[in-house]
Amino acid sequence: MKRRMYAALCTVGTLVASLALPAGQALAADPPPRVDLRVLVVSDGGPATDAIAAELDTAGTPYTEVDLTAPGRPVIDAGFLADTVDGRDRAKFQAVVLPNDNPFAAGSAEMAALASYERTYAIPQVDAYTYARPEAGLKTPDNGGYSGSADGLRAEVTPAGLAGPFGYLDGDVPFEDLSPTVGESYAFLSTPADGADFTPYVDASIPGQSARGSLVGEYRHDGRRELVVTFVYNRYQQQFRLLARGIVEWMTGGTHLGASHNYFAVHVDDVFAADDRWNSELNCTPGDVDCADSSVEPDPIRMEPDDVAYATAWQDTHGLTLDLAYNAVGSVDHRAENGGTDALADRLLADRDEFRWINHTYTHAFLGCVQDTTVVPWTCATAPGGGTAWVTRAEISDEIATNRVWGEAAGLPLHHGELVTGEHSGMKVDPQQPEDNPNLAGALADNGITWIGSDNSRDPLQRQVGPALTVSRYPMNVFYNAGRAAEQVDEYNWIYTSRAQGGSGICEDNPATSTCLPQPLDPATGYADHIVPLETRIALGHVLANDPRPHFIHQSNLAEDRIAYPVLSGVTDGYAALFADDTPLVNPRMEDIGAEMQRRLRWRQALDAGDVTAYRVGSTVTVHAPAGVAVPATMPAGTSEASAAFGDAYAGQVSGWKTAGAQPLTLALPASADAPVTGTDRPAGPTSTVPALPVPAGVSEPAAFAPTS
Template identity: 70%
Template sequence: MKRTIRTTALLVGTLMTAVMLPTVTAQAAAPTPRVDLRVLVVSDGGPSTDAIAAELENAGTPYTEVDLRDADRSVIDAAFLADTFDGRPRAKYQAVVLPNDNPFPTGSSEMAALIAYEQTYAIPQVDAYTYARPQVGLNAAVGTGYAGSVDGVRAEVTEAGKAGVFGYLEGAVPFEDNSPTVGESYAYLSTPAAGADFVPYVQAAIPGRATKGSLVGEYRHDGRRELVVTFVYNQHQQQFRLLARGIVEWMTGGVHLGANRNYFAVHVDDVFAADDRWDTVLNCTPGDVDCQPGEGTLNPIRMVPADVDHATAWQNSRDFTLDFAYNASGTVDHRQDNGGQDPLADRLLAERDRFRWINHTYTHAFLGCVQDTAVVPWKCATNPDGSTRWVGRNEIADEIAANEAWGVAAGLPLHKVELVTGEHSGLKVTPQQPVDNPNLGPALTDTGIAWLGSDNSRDPVQRRVGTATTVSRYPMNVFYNAGRTAEQVDEYNWIYTSRAQGGSGICEDNPATSTCLAAPLDVATGYTEHIVPLETRIALGHVLANDPRPHFIHQSNLAEDRIAYPVLDGVLGDYEALFTDDAPVMNLRMKEIGVEMRQRTAWRAALDAGTVTAYRIGDRVTVLTPGDVAFAATLPAGAQHDGTDFGTPYAGAVSGWGRSGGSPYTLDLPPSADTPTTAVAPGRTPAPAPTAPRTEVPAGARQQIPYSAER
């Protein structure tokens, strides 16, 4: 989605918000300028500008990046920034992001051009990470403030921030501290300089003083506006993820292409069925392919009616709906073995409308290659000629159709176009089966499947398989073969410790594994003290990353010790503590997630191809996209298309998808008294400030630091 300076084909419109932009005096007879909805990101390769660029990329907000390290880059001058189009002044960028307040040499003509451009078109500037000093409206950090680590600091949104672009936050902005040995965050905390028009939006206590220092604030001067950020961050850190939306809304005035929402969906696989149990002595799962055939004793885990009651009560308390992926043979076989009785199924069917339901195939059969389980690990069986033996098309179709027919007869509120195969089988799985079962696509076509669940850890990119489009799901490290916390911790220890400690050694073979342990966890306390906080942070990270992909667990995790709930409560509880009610978690079903992901892919392709035009003139935005490509946009509440409200409310704005169909699509914004109506000639351009001092960037801000056992 990033466009280089050589292919700036996307035209995007003005960014002046009602409450954020200064009033400028119009010249007589000067036409209202056109401002293209595109952001200019000037990068020096630092993590903070990279983080903002990643946020724009992820949201679908077009931007052009100029890399100051590139000897062949274009020069930023008046012609690069603005021109005249159809006799109307045109600003090519609605906002400017710089690595700091002035990354150019002293007296730079490029900085002078940016200053003049910002003054002329009321274009805001984000200083991605800069030093606190009078040139940015703050007292020097040395002496009266603080310069140093802010790992683990709990910052807060000020009243001005809550009344403005950070109003979606409850107030707390906790800074990560994931490693006791790696510095992850560095900041300059200081108060506004005397006489400066500076408003802090996010602040933290200055160590050793009774005052608080700004971390994010707005500085108005010389007819310009700067968002001054005085802490360093990367795109993964929670503090940035919490503030990223507000930074983009500030720089765009709340009028931009792209959208950002927070999503969380949880699929519970194997409902009606039973899951095999981990053997803490054998370190494998009897009945599954990781144990030798016949090894161990089967001791399956299956929900009981009380677990259904707990699930419904939990949903009501959280205003959240679980998706149940079911296997009908689980109850059919149970009734056959128990004189027609199945209290669990009876209770689930009585509460069927409380949940969303997904076809998970009738018997949970493996639908890829025919497995040879006589060896561990298993391998694909072969034909006499050495070719792979595949599960047949009819067998796959029967598994899908039989489960659907049972669900319809049982009155489950199904969406027949959704499917998750057992273990995501049929899709490629390395190393044994590096390609899809060639019979899978035709079977999906035969049964009318449009959305197929895949495992994000091995198949993260949305793709087509027959008539179906994949929906990647995040696996949670709450294991399918654990119903009790002791089993979960024992298996976790075995997987993530070294061979010398009795573990699998996976971390020795793959040092990049983020959940490795320095020592085994205490079986009694390890789940609560380590696994739950870790899995909570990982899942919450996905929620805060504008990522709609669902997570998945298993019915065993809702049974016995009900080990899934502490993690789910952690995610939703932490979220509720951080966000206001007008920024709720989006709890979508699988089909809706698939549509969202597919539209994003098409939108990204159109942006990358440079086939989108979008701009603002006054209170009207115009968007032109090719063919059937839908565009995403975020606008102030009250924006309309042809007299109808656009989008749906979220986080104090409205956002949604529109479709121009090859013709201009216009959006009328709520009138704003502060919206400039014409370009003005710049006044005397002040000499650029001296180049910003070099800022401290700790190692932990350059890459994501895995969560440690202590955090």
């Protein structure tokens, strides 16, 4: 959702920091101007400016949006861009994002005002998607360049890009090609115009030539700096997600409010227990409440000790720790049925410190309403006096406490505030149970629960449940009732094909479902060829979107064919091939994810309420925010606070959260950091309106998820 943020009010709390700005510049103005830490996004309703705004939004970087298509929009003139505060000149924006290098009519007073503003205050400009032409420092495509589809393009970061704003990447920037029938990107590839001061940061081979053409580059002219982007994208496409961080770092000089990391956490549910297997003849799972044929016995899938050894070895190789959500009754019952032995539990407990552990309740009982399973689908039972019959507070509390006590006795390294209920039960389940079990909150309080897992597909926003906050988890489409690849494909075909093809018809009833199949997958190859690349792409998309929410699978997926690992490895290995060592995957545990989501929500509320003001004067940045609100900030490496290092290193910068209070926080840049300089007041060169730019259907309406063609 786009947010329009205007000049904020000063409130309690101050953060003071030095500003990183473009190298080779020195302060000229005396006294120096005030420059507000806010980005101006001028949008024409296209996907490129929308993508940059979304990146700022997710990171928590303040911006003001002006929609050129909106009636009554503000006029961009000298007064809109700058004024005087307390006798000091003020630039209201630290950077400008335009749809292209000139979205206005020829001779526009607004473009002239922007150009003068950028020169006067050394404000960088991003051309979100523009035509290759001399006004942008490039030759036109008909002069030895290329214009056309960029689907499947293999771009690379240049040495200048690696030494500059895109140094967090290893070098490759692959463009997606999700569908052979939908155009998903379009690009202009061109070399710098004769005499232009232009530095390509990302380029690709020009088809049919030995030369390479720029896709992202810096153009310096008339006392101004522009980041010229000559391909179109939307916020979801991998090529944009790879470059988004660098675009923001370039236009902010590496110092801005907000922070961005790449997160990947994986929860494994039902550990110690068994998961019932999909039945391809019944097209349901015997043992499940919605599988009505009681004559067919459940067929359980349960890990073996060798699966634990495989999991620990995989973790060591891929640098990721799995979070095991356990149900103790699985081991208790197994020992009771097998003469007191449970080789799986013995191995898991021997390797307990190799994993993180989460209470998943003792028996995995459904903790919402009392289910009436005499009908399919089930419904909530009615209490004797009328109304919904609910699982009681005592029953819920017993499920939580009994599992915790068992885990403590087994020496599991638990964090007692974390809980995932079976099937996320107790919380609302549409359509049968549209509200939380009213007894849930009390049971959470009885057990000191502060973080409770929720299903992101039905409960995506963090919310309060009694004393706890929810932590939304992404369900991976690797099914709980499949231990073998062929089972996964059979169930996948059933769900996502038409009734005429023997499927459920869900896609006929819900055409927006993104994983629909035109025809059934081959049972022998469908998992590796279709499901694995698709699920890898979806999960990696979350990782690259600064999204801390965890993904969840089930213990059955680590057993038998171990079908989860190709997807998990696809994410970790794919990520490692794209990013430099200083930009690792962040692998937080559940409570840390919850705290990150909580900080972001409070920061977003402060921004939306207009309670944040940030600006720089010379080498100092000041941020006013409500007392107690944590302020996210990204600074150059080497920044210090009271002689102590500020933040944590990530992607060539340092970033951290600082809680606003009565006393200011002062952060100092390293001596090597350069100060800004105002631009020269030379007249701008000739400009003209940018020609109409092509936007393929797969950009304006993102192409559906499908494996690479």
